[in-house]
Amino acid sequence: MPSAADPLTATENHTGSAGARLALVSAPGGMAIVIGVLAWMMSVDLNPADKGYPRALAGLLVLVGVWNLVADLRERAAGDEPDPEYGRLVAWRVAGFIALIALSIWLVKPIGFYPAAGLLVLGGLLIMGVRKPLVLIVFPLVLIGLGYVLFTMLIGVPLPLARGF
Known part of the structure; x- marks a missing residue:
């Protein structure tokens, strides 16, 4: 059994810096917010009668993104350690x-x-x-x-x- 000082074990359990973990935790909500804002911006040139549906979807994406971001950050603040799978992502x-x-x-x-x-x-x-x-x-x-x-x-x-x- 490898010891705690074994570099292989330390690499396998390493989940990255605090900033990287924060970026990974906030990524799903951030992606929804960015896509929603971009969709809203792209709807500016549409005919006023055609703006409703794209803007409703864009607003919904932003709301879901904010909700997801707050929920994920709240869960992280509760002291939960990130999933070991996060260590595989960068x-x-x-x-x-x-x-x-x-x-x-x-x-x-x-x-x-x-x-x-x-x-x-x-x-x-x-x-x-x-x-x-x-x-x-x-x-x-x-x-x-x-x-x-x-x-x-x-x-x-x-x-x-x-x-x-």
Whole structure:
């Protein structure tokens, strides 16, 4: 049985610095808040009659994000140690994924939904450590194809295309 001073044991039980643990605990609520605010900002250019539904969803996302953030921080303040699984994540991955979501939402207007969604899926795979070229090519293409079939062909709701199309 390894001793407490054994570096292997210390590495396995290490959950990161307090700032990294705080970032990981607040990430789900923070992501919902960021996405909600970005969705609200993107609805500014919509026809006034069409703003209601996107803004209601954006407001709901912000409210759920704030509630989740407060609940997670309150639970952390209660003295609970973070789950050992947090040690497997790194704060930069969480921050990178939040930035990737924000970038993808912002890119919908200039390049269209399908390329932005492809970049989101590809970037998410890269951030999570996927390095197999076949997966990095096929998975985003399949998801974009399924999105096109579902929204454009089955439901009849075309998703935003690039400017000029």
